[in-house]
Amino acid sequence: xxxxxxxxxxxxxxxxxxxxxxxxxxxxxxxxxxxxxxxxxxxxxxxxxxxxxxxxxxxxxxxxxxxxxxxxxxxxxxxxxxxxxxxxxxxxxxxxxxxxxxxxxxxxxxxxxxxxxxxxxxxxxxxxxxxxxxxxxxxxxxxxxxxxxxxxxxxxxxxxxxxxxxxxxxxxxxxxxxxxxxxxxxxxxxxxxxxxxxxxxxxxxxxxxxxxxxxxxxxxxxxxxxxxxxxxxxxxxxxxxxxxxxxxxxxxxxxxxxxxxxxxxxxxxxxxxxxxxxxxxxxxxxxxxxxxxxxxxxxxxxxxxxxxxxxxxxxxxxxxxxxxxxxxxxxxxxxxxxxxxxxxxxxxxxxxxxxxxxx
Amino acid sequence: xxxxxxxxxxxxxxxxxxxxxxxxxxxxxxxxxxxxxxxxxxxxxxxxxxxxxxxxxxxxxxxxxxxxxxxxxxxxxxxxxxxxxxxxxxxxxxxxxxxxxxxxxxxxxxxxxxxxxxxxxxxxxxxxxxxxxxxxxxxxxxxxxxxxxxxxxxxxxxxxxxxxxxxxxxxxxxxxxxxxxxxxxxxxxxxxxxxxxxxxxxxxxxxxxxxxxxxxxxxxxxxxxxxxxxxxxxxxxxxxxxxxxxxxxxxxxxxxxxxxxxxxxxxxxxxxxxxxxxxxxxxxxxxxxxxxxxxxxxxxxxxxxxxxxxxxxxxxxxxxxxxxxxxxxxxxxxxxxxxxxxxxxxxxxxxxxxxxxxxxxxxxxxxxxxxxxxxxxxxxxxxxxxxxxxxxxxxxxxxxxxxxxxxxxxxxxxxxxxxxxxxxxxxxxxxxxxxxxxxxxxxxxxxxxxxxxxxxxxxxxxxxxxxxxxxxxxxxxxxxxxxxxxxxxxxxxxxxxxxxxxxxxxxxxxxxxxxxxxxxxxxxxxxxxxxxxxxxxxxxxxxxxxxxxxxxxxxxxxxxxxxxxxxxxxxxxxx
Numbered sequence: 001x002x003x004x005x006x007x008x009x010x011x012x013x014x015x016x017x018x019x020x021x022x023x024x025x026x027x028x029x030x031x032x033x034x035x036x037x038x039x040x041x042x043x044x045x046x047x048x049x050x051x052x053x054x055x056x057x058x059x060x061x062x063x064x065x066x067x068x069x070x071x072x073x074x075x076x077x078x079x080x081x082x083x084x085x086x087x088x089x090x091x092x093x094x095x096x097x098x099x100x101x102x103x104x105x106x107x108x109x110x111x112x113x114x115x116x117x118x119x120x121x122x123x124x125x126x127x128x129x130x131x132x133x134x135x136x137x138x139x140x141x142x143x144x145x146x147x148x149x150x151x152x153x154x155x156x157x158x159x160x161x162x163x164x165x166x167x168x169x170x171x172x173x174x175x176x177x178x179x180x181x182x183x184x185x186x187x188x189x190x191x192x193x194x195x196x197x198x199x200x201x202x203x204x205x206x207x208x209x210x211x212x213x214x215x216x217x218x219x220x221x222x223x224x225x226x227x228x229x230x231x232x233x234x235x236x237x238x239x240x241x242x243x244x245x246x247x248x249x250x251x252x253x254x255x256x257x258x259x260x261x262x263x264x265x266x267x268x269x270x271x272x273x274x275x276x277x278x279x280x281x282x283x284x285x286x287x288x289x290x291x292x293x294x295x296x297x298x299x300x301x302x303x304x305x306x307x308x309x310x311x312x313x314x315x316x317x318x319x320x321x322x323x324x325x326x327x328x329x330x331x332x333x334x335x336x337x338x339x340x341x342x343x344x345x346x347x348x349x350x351x352x353x354x355x356x357x358x359x
Numbered sequence: 360x361x362x363x364x365x366x367x368x369x370x371x372x373x374x375x376x377x378x379x380x381x382x383x384x385x386x387x388x389x390x391x392x393x394x395x396x397x398x399x400x401x402x403x404x405x406x407x408x409x410x411x412x413x414x415x416x417x418x419x420x421x422x423x424x425x426x427x428x429x430x431x432x433x434x435x436x437x438x439x440x441x442x443x444x445x446x447x448x449x450x451x452x453x454x455x456x457x458x459x460x461x462x463x464x465x466x467x468x469x470x471x472x473x474x475x476x477x478x479x480x481x482x483x484x485x486x487x488x489x490x491x492x493x494x495x496x497x498x499x500x501x502x503x504x505x506x507x508x509x510x511x512x513x514x515x516x517x518x519x520x521x522x523x524x525x526x527x528x529x530x531x532x533x534x535x536x537x538x539x540x541x542x543x544x545x546x547x548x549x550x551x552x553x554x555x556x557x558x559x560x561x562x563x564x565x566x567x568x569x570x571x572x573x574x575x576x577x578x579x580x581x582x583x584x585x586x587x588x589x590x591x592x593x594x595x596x597x598x599x600x601x602x603x604x605x606x607x608x609x610x611x612x613x614x615x616x617x618x619x620x621x622x623x624x625x626x627x628x629x630x631x632x633x634x635x636x637x638x639x640x641x642x643x644x645x646x647x648x649x650x651x652x653x654x655x656x657x658x659x660x661x662x663x664x665x666x667x668x669x670x671x672x673x674x675x676x677x678x679x680x681x682x683x684x685x686x687x688x689x690x691x692x693x694x695x696x697x698x699x700x701x702x703x704x705x706x707x708x709x710x711x712x713x714x715x716x717x718x719x720x721x722x723x724x725x726x727x728x729x730x731x732x733x734x735x736x737x738x739x740x741x742x743x744x745x746x747x748x749x750x751x752x753x754x755x756x757x758x759x760x761x762x763x764x765x766x767x768x769x770x771x772x773x774x775x776x777x778x779x780x781x782x783x784x785x786x787x788x789x790x791x792x793x794x795x796x797x798x799x800x801x802x803x804x805x806x807x808x809x810x811x812x813x814x815x816x817x818x819x820x821x822x823x824x825x826x827x828x829x830x831x832x833x834x835x836x837x838x839x840x841x842x843x844x845x846x847x848x849x850x851x852x853x854x855x856x857x858x859x860x861x862x863x864x865x866x867x868x869x870x871x872x873x874x875x876x877x878x879x880x881x882x883x884x885x886x887x888x889x890x891x892x893x894x895x896x897x898x899x900x901x902x903x904x905x906x907x908x909x910x911x912x913x914x915x916x917x918x919x920x921x922x923x924x925x926x927x928x929x930x931x932x933x934x
Contacts, residue, residue, distance in 0.1 A: 043892050066798075073621045077786055080423070084790045086797060100624065178622055214602055217894050221902055228899025232700060253900040255708065347623070358608055 037288030038064045038087030040280070042074040045092060046308035047301070055295045061288045071180055072097060079104045082281055088289035091134060091277035091296065095336075096183055098124070098131065098276060099343030107131055107278030108286075113294040114315070122274050122314045124339060131276035134296050135311035138244035138331045139184035140270040141171065142263050144226030147238035156239065158268030159192050162205060169209035172223040172237040175358070177350045179215050180273075185241045186353055187342065188271030191335035198349075202356055211237060212357060220246070226263040228254065244270060244330060245310035248323040252307070261327040270331035275311070397841065401753035402766060405746045405812075411794070412805050413773055416784025417633075423787065424630025432627065439631040445615070449635070452595060452611040455526060459533035459594040460587050466534050466685060467541035468583070473682045474542050475549035477675070478667040485683075487920040489690055490539040494863075494916050496872040496887035497536075497599025499909040503693040504532050504604060528604040533597065535689055537590045544586040545579060552578055553661045581650045588647040592640065596775050598873065612636050616777045633780050640775030644768050694913060701906035709903035725904055728889035729911060732869055735800075735885060739807035739868035740861050746808065747815025747860065752845075754816070755823040770816050773809040778873025781806065785878055800883065806874040811864030818860040822853050855926055862923040866916050886912045 039045075045067055052063055066087055068074040075097050078090050082104065093101045101107065107130040115132055122133040141162065143155040156162055162171055174182030190198045213219050221229030224240035228250065247261035277296055279289045295301055302318035305311060312320065312330055425432055439445055474486060492500060508522040508531065515521050522528045552575060560570035598613045610618070612632055619629035670679050701709055713726040747770075754767055773781070785806065789796040796802045826849055834844045872887040884892065886908060893905035 069621075072624075076621060076624045077783070079624070080783065080787050081790060081797075178618060214605075221894065229902040232703065232902075250899070255704070255900060 034285050034288060035060065035062055036064055037061045037089070037285050037292050038066060039292060040066045040068055040074070040078060040085070040087035040090045042071045042092040043067050043069060044071070044309055048304050048308060051300055051304045054300070055292075059288075059291045059295070061285075061291060063292065075101055075106075078280070079106055082106055085280040085282055088280055088283035088285045089277055089292050089296075090280055092275055093131070093278075094180070094273050094275045095124075095339045096180065096187065096273070096342055096346065098339040101278075102130060103343070105281055108281050108283070110279045110290055110293060112290075112297055114297050117316045118297060118314050119316055124274075124276075131278040132293055132297060133274050133314045134277050135305055135309065136272060136274045136314055136330075137311040138265075138270040138272055138334050139181045139188065139241065140244050140331060141185075141266040142224070142226065142240050142242045142246050143266060144224065144238035145262055145264055147225055155264060156266050156269070158266070159189060159201070161266070162210075162239075162269070163201070163208050165208070167208065167239065169211075170237060171205075171209075171239040171241075172211045172213060172219050173241040174216055174219050175212055175214045176353050179219075181216050181219075181241050181243065182212075183346075183350070184271045184273055185269075186349060187337055187346075188269065188335040190345070190349060191271065191337045195345075199352065199356060202353065206357055210357075216242065226250075239266075243310065243328075245306075245312075245324065245328045247327040248321070249310055251323055251327060265328060265331075267331055268333075270334040272331070272334035272336050274314070398753045401749050405750040405753070405770070406766070408746050409769060412785075412789075413776075413781070413809055416788040417776060417780055418784075419788040420626075420780055420784040421630045421633055424626035424628075424633075427627070435627045436631050436634065439628050440635070445628075445632070448610050448612060448615045451609060452613075455529060455601075455609075455611070456591050456595040456597075458526075459530050459537075459597075460591045462530050463534045463537045463541060463590045463594075464583070464587055466689070467538045468545065469678065470538065470682050470686065471542045471546035471549060473679055475546040476554075476667055477670050477679055479669065479679065483924040484921065485686065486542070487917055487924050488694075489542060489686060490920050491694065491913060491917050492535050492690060493537070493539040494866040494870040494920075495909075495913060496870045496890070499697065499887065499890055499912065500535070500693065501532070501599055501602075501604055503697045503909075504528070504535065507693050507696055508604075526605075526609065529597075529601055529609065531689065532600045532604055533590075533594045535693065536600065537593055538686075538690060540589050540593070541586045544589070545582045548582040549575075549579060550666055551661055552666070554666055584650040585647060588643055588650065592643050592647070592775055595639065595643070596636065596777070598778070612639075613777050617779045620779050620783060629780070633777060636775065636777065637772075640772065641768070644771050644775065647771075648764065648768055697906055697909050697913065701903065701910040703906075704903055709900070709907040712900055712904050713907055725884075725889050725893065725908060728884045728886045728908065729915070731883045732886040732912075733915075735803050735807060735875075735883075736865050736868035738801070738804035739811055740865045742804055742808035743811030743815050743864040743868075744857065744861055747812040747864075748819060748857070750812070751816045751819035751823055752849075754820055755826075767816075771813045774813055781809070782874045782878060785874075797878070802878050803875055803883075803885070804868070806878060807868040807871045808864075809874070810867055810871055814863050814867065815860040818856050818863070819853060822856040823849065826852050858926055859923055862919055862926075866919045869912065869916060869919075886915075 045065065056062055064087070068077050068086070071092055071094060074090075075093050078085065078093075079101065090101075090106065093106075102125070109129050110132075111129040112132045115129075118133055122136060124133070125131055141156065145155075148155045153166060156164075156167055161167060173185055176182040176186040186198075189201050192198075193201045211223065213223060219240050220227050220242050222233045223235045223237045224230040224242075225235045225238050226240070227235070227246075229235075244265050247263045247265060250263055251257055251261050277293060279286060279293060283289045297315055299315060299318060302313040302315040305313055306319075306321050306324055312324070425435060470489070474482065508528050522531070557570045557574045560574050561567065565573065595611070596613045597611050598617065601609055601611050601614050602617075605614075612635065616629050616632045616636065619625045619632065670676050703709075714724050750766070750770055785802060786797065788794075789802070796805070830848050831844050834848050835841075839847065869885075870887060871885075872891070875885050875888060890905050890908050890912070893901045893908065
């Protein structure tokens with residue numbers, strides 16, 4: 001009886017302490033005055049603290065970051081809440097979803113300072129300037145170096161290679177309707193083989209034993225034999241659809257760090273993804289939002305970005321980390337698609353892909 | 360679904376021992392008029408809570424999908440249901456839930472018997488252990504389960520059998536998750552059935568089987584039905600398990616709602632599916648409420664501690680061994696895989712890495728997620744106890760009319776409504792003053808409390824109902840105020856149930872993932888959210904840290920449940 005009473009008292013005490021602790025620690029950044037600017041993004045948004053601190057010091061704004069689920073979810077949430085947005089700037093809409101965001105009027109026009117230094121191949125929406133490109137990444141087939149050297153087989157280098165008999169039952173990819181690398185890979189084949197050809201290509205890929213799993217986590221960390229997670233899970237697929245920056249990640253997040261990456265990238269299988277940011281239509285702090293957009297394409301942020309988010313900068317002469325240049329260079333001739341063309345066809349392609357590959 | 364991982368069945372074990380009170384039925388109908396006024400007052404807070412934080416957000420997001428340009432498009436319902444893909448999803452959802460329920464009963468009923476009737480060393484710890492899966496987030500368990508059933512798993516190494524991306528993986532994972540529901544619901548009652556009744560029947564010449572069939576089975580029937588319906592509800596709304604283990608070819612209604620809302624952004628299809636699930640869950644809960652009412656008819660119950668004894672004879676020892684082996688393979692092994700992988704770096708390397716924020720995935724070191732989770736869970740527990748306690752007090756009287764029974768069902772609905780619907784609903788409904796909660800910390804515990812309340816109500820209600828009404832009357836006649844009556848009569852009897860409810864609400868809040876992931880703030884990730892983010896990145900260190908955090912979450916849940924087990928058994932002489 002007495003122990004019970006003590007337990008109650010302790011539990012209530014802890015509860016109250018927690019409530020007050022949460023309350024007080026949060027009261028500081030709720031100030032919605034014009035000195036706070038809020039960036040809404042997806043879970044993968046990451047940066048070095050010192051770099052953001054410096055921006056805060058120079059501009060006088062305090063930055064609040066709101067990570068809002070995976071990329072697709074974050075965009076959808078931003079569209080749902082656009083009349084009363086959760087922040088001032090949205091970062092993280094990519095070319096596969098860009099039209100959805102623009103058609104729904106998510107952004108207002110603003111030409112960021114320094115946007116003339118953005119590499120020309122990344123620029124879109126040049127007449128209205130509703131979005132500013134921030135980073136790019138390539139979705140590519142990764143291969144397990146150990147497997148191919150053990151079997152004395154050259155790793156594949158192109159989409160065409162993947163349907164050859166020597167690569168039968170080696171590739172694992174993601175569901176195009178639920179995973180962004182999965183969708184990117186589908187779009188890559190659509191760009192490469194065109195409206196008439198991509199379905200025939202996938203039929204051959206299916207006949208060649210491609211395995212489809214739902215998400216990147218499972219494909220990369222479980223099925224793929226080359227990743228750290230996959231090795232533990234005894235993954236037996238030496239080819240996986242992932243990113244060009246995955247091999248450097250295998251080095252940077254390893255302890256001890258190996259001299260060379262255990263995985264490589266099949267250069268001719270890449271689809272280029274570009275991520276954009278924009279000023280939200282009903283932003284409360286437009287001035288702060290504009291300053292934040294300028295910062296996102298400043299050299300300081302563009303230099304900082306690659307090792308935090310595993311993407312490439314879009315600004316001329318921004319620094320690309322040594323590990324990237326060595327183990328995960330950008331594809332020389334990636335497949336690309338116009339966002340408008342993606343918007344027109346995405347749902348239909350995904351639907352026919354689903355019935356072709358999954359059924 | 361993640362939102363639904365909670366034990367909702369009361370354990371009859373919390374009822375006071377029958378020796379002091381041979382009849383469990385309280386005297387109903389004391390002061391009908393003042394009673395109903397008081398009840399309305401008690402109901403006000405829970406009704407407002409559910410109205411604001413459940414009904415309103417869910418209605419808002421559903422309306423967004425079905426009301427286009429100011430016109431309701433109910434025709435969409437027919438359009439969506441006519442699609443063969445959707446009908447396929449409905450069919451798969453139903454049959455896998457039926458199969459999962461049957462398999463769970465088959466595997467867990469012997470366990471319920473063993474826990475109820477046998478006394479053996481380590482029983483308390485084991486009961487806590489089998490409950491751990493129930494409160495773990497599916498994102499964690501799915502990963503571990505895959506390692507067991509998938510390639511290179513135990514089955515693969517022993518017999519070359521691989522079950523990943525087959526329906527068997529889904530079914531077995533459902534057994535893994537819901538084993539505790541059957542053991543606790545059925546076993547709880549079983550342990551209190553007086554074995555002497557069965558013995559008396561045998562003395563009168565009935566065979567062992569006939570005695571069991573005529574005496575024990577009818578008494579257990581409603582509890583088995585209630586457990587089966589709960590398992591059916593949880594597997595019908597299954598999300599994480601199906602997504603991770605089922606591969607892209609299997610999809611339940613819940614997974615499809617998530618896909619339509621979050622990936623495809625087809626809100627009107629999502630709204631139709633939400634309504635379909637709503638109707639199905641409502642029907643399941645109605646049947647469930649009916650079986651629970653049937654079970655509450657008077658049974659001769661005894662203290663659980665007198666019914667369990669050490670196994671005797673080869674048959675009983677074999678049964679015990681078989682149940683222990685099942686638990687070891689099906690429940691303990693997947694959990695052990697997590698621990699093993701978290702230790703796969705020299706000198707607890709993954710655990711040490713959790714304290715640094717160099718990874719940059721979070722704005723804080725991942726270990727801070729532990730503190731966040733504990734704070735949120737404590738706040739959620741406080742809210743759930745307040746709301747659930749008031750609701751249970753309002754529902755105590757048996758002269759409940761239809762209105763009250765409807766209210767009872769309303770409290771259970773969050774268990775069956777998709778977490779993505781609730782999460783998106785919060786976003787668009789709670790965005791204007793005075794209810795601008797989107798950027799406040801309280802929104803997370805509020806969402807988690809939605810899942811905790813049904814459990815609190817289900818734990819408290821039978822205990823409150825078992826309090827003899829005459830005690831209250833006597834106190835009132837002697838001049839005690841209603842508050843004093845509650846404090847002096849009800850509270851001492853329900854204190855333990857209250858603590859158990861609190862413990863479960865706490866564990867469930869810790870593991871809640873589905874709704875939290877939509878609203879948790881980036882600088883305050885919870886444990887399951889942190890695990891999911893770490894799993895979403897390449898590299899050994901991230902994977903190892905995810906396993907280490909999962910292990911920490913598992914240990915915290917296990918400790919909370921072990922404390923409950925202690926509360927559960929040192930009851931003797933309490934009342």
